Amino acid sequence: PREEYVEQAYFFRALRERMLQNMTAQELLPSLRDELLSTTQLPLAVDFMAGELRHLGLMAPALARLSHYFTPFQTFIVSEAEQPSGRFDLEIGLLILEHDAKLRADDASLAARFLFQFECITRNRLRYDPGLEALSRDPIYPPEWSEWILTVRRQIGLVEFADMIYVRSEYYLKEQVRRGRSGEPEKPVLFGEKEGKIAKANRRRDPLMMFAAFQRHLNYPAAPMLKPPDESAQIVPDLLRRVERLETRIKLLEEEQKGGIDLTKFYAPPQ
Template structure:
């Protein structure tokens, strides 16, 4: 587990990378510039030096973050790996935004349940690999051995059993129902989630998991996952409108020449093509 000031500086770095990487700046230039803004008393500047060296060599951040597993969590490395896939749709600036929110949540104080719901919602919203993602989540230092074993077991059950049922069966609300019914709890559990999480999960059975995440955020204050920013198409519309206006002007000019009976169609012949001033 890192100190709080490390997470504060990580959140600041990921915020700057998210803002500027989305504008098309090369990642090596950003690391070169932003390393001077990070607090020198933390270990993040040294990690950035290593990342910068690797990016200059291979152009990728993922391999360097794997080597810095003592500083970056496996889930952070997993997000960067997914953003650098040629066949994926998960953008790097989205990964930086997710990592920024996660670091801010660690600064504010986390619970294993809150961290798990946040990280699992990231997989759901961005359609990332459950197998690789849950493996990375299980290695997070926020979880003890019981949590890690349950998360690894989840890889084989997700998709076959409703996620809300899995949460409910691992909650204190299910344990209370067993005790109320006089049934033994042998072979059940582990009971990792609280009673409120269990009730919310039971109320969202057979529904979209995103409804479950939303209810947990409303009632228990769990952090929300940043949603991808829609692409601004305004910059593309202006050149398109300019080309259309040019075509309209050319057509109006032809109609006026035809009306005055001064239209010379020979300029449209192949040998006179160079005389045309109209857009194609």
């Protein structure tokens, strides 16, 4: 139901924003639970998550055990964020889950949802194999979509992703008819004419360029990704150190002009 996804989007956003204030998930879950609509199933799910977090220190196992409520993709994102390597930040993971829940609440097209989820995996350099396997089990996708997602999983890196979209689009089918071939698709059409046209135009290009074109022309959502660290905070300390070094050099030059440098100031104290 839509209200479940609306509450999920709020939950993931509130959890992310409050964790940025140096509060732990273990502290936040009980209070967030009280803010959620009691007519939804999410408060019960959050209760279970809080218990698992106390015992295991992780949230992903709780999401996996609540597979009737949370999707495999949601579990995959949290699991990747909780990997010991720390390469994928939980802040970005929660932002992805918030956007994903909004897409579900807005009943976005299957093409828009898949391309968003796939771009999240690509841009954040998550593992393709378990990620696509999780997508194939997402209940929003009918059998023909799940079958195609598993095909992408097998062929990614061997076949161009743009080609895999193009040949399953209405645009490809219309081009076949124009060439005098059968208008009956061999496999179900999954993408519209516009998606197929953009995919064809981006063959032999970086897939990220294709995602950007989908966002420009079809208003598809962009995938959140980790921003590079802000180096501006380090500029002032660096400048101060440089000024100190310049002041030291100026003093040495002034002393040299006055008649010599007193080297005793640089001697180490006697042991």
